Each structure stands twice: as C-alpha cells, then as structure tokens.
Amino acid sequence: MWLPAGPAAQCNRVPAHRLEMAAEGSEVTKAERQHLDDVAQLGCIVCRNLDLGETPAEIHHIRTRQGLKRASHYDTIPLCPYHHRIGGYGEAFHAGPEIWQRKYCPEIVLLKQTRIELRQLRELKV
Template sequence: MTNEEKQYLSDVAQLGCIACRINNRPGTPAEVHHQRKGAGAGRRASHFDTMPLCPGHHRHEGDAIHRSPKIFEELYGLESELVRQTREDVKAYRKTFVGNP
C-alpha cells in the first residue's frame, strides 16, 4: 500500500459513517468499506473505491451492507454513488482540516 493510499483511507475513516450521516447522526466512528460491485470475484476494489461505515452499517445491523446489500442500497443508495460522494467529502475534509486539495 502506498503512502497516498494510506492517507486516503485514514481520511475516509475520519469522515464518520456515511449511512449515519444520511440518517442525521454525524460523527459516528467509521471503518473503511471497499466497494464490492465491479471488483470481481475474490478481488478487493481499489483503496480509492471506498466509503466510511460504522461497524453496524458495515456488518452488524439488519441494514448492514454485508448482511443485507439490497436493503442497504434501498436506504442509502448505490455503492458507486456513495464512493463518489466519499471522494468529494475527502476533498472537502482535506481543504478544511488539512489545507490540501
């Protein structure tokens, strides 16, 4: 993993869970979820194709992406849209908190 990838993943986690933010509960600690669609069988997506999810929305709750992907998608949107939003959020985070574009 490159330093750029490490920094990006760290920034993604700093954003807090994207599903919780959609539910108006910002600031929930997050771990990084790699986009599954389009990655191929047994292959992980790029470290830049990620989104922040709390453990509940990642794998524990009834609407967690790994437990109920269809329900997750119905409630929060497509993985690809959330990954795209995460990239924009990381850019804004870096401008605000880091001073880097």
C-alpha cells in the same frame, strides 16, 4: 427510524478501521494509508445522511463493478460497524448488500459523495 441500541453506541466498541494487506499480498502504501485514514475521519456516511450525527467509521471497499477482485483502497466509503457488518439484514451492508443499497443508497453514489467530501476535507487541511 429506530435503530436497536443506536449505531453510535455500537461503534465505540470497534476500532476505527483496520489496515490489512492490499490485494495481491502487497503492503498498503503510504498514500493508500493516508487515503484510508482520511476516509475513516469522515465518519459513517450513512449515519450522517440520516442525520444521526457523527460516528466512527470502518473502511468499506465497494463491491459494485468489481467482479471477484477486491476494490482499490481508493474505492472505499466510511461506514460505522453497525451499517457495515453488525447491524443485521437490511441494516448492515454485509448482511444483505442488495436491500442495504435499496434502503440507504447505491454504494457507487456513496463513493462519489465520499470523494467530494474528501476534497473538501483536504482543502481545509491546506
């Protein structure tokens, strides 16, 4: 699969992720911040699933079954900037969520994978 300029090349231009205000205007808690840091540490889940290697990740709050409200900080997956927002239609989630999920994987499935990988990561830290 050909990716223009490669997602890894584009990832290094963007910070790993931004922690902003939580929904309802409240601050991100210490536990949420640690969770988001752990998710970002996993690297882009799509790049890894495609055997493209490890790439720095931003935090993507899943949209599936959320309606109009923002997902919890615990309902997040790690995506590189390319697969998250700058890759264009069919490559970046925010450029076309439906086609992105058909092409790569439904985000709810990627959330389950992320949770499994987080458990493994945390077991290594103990």
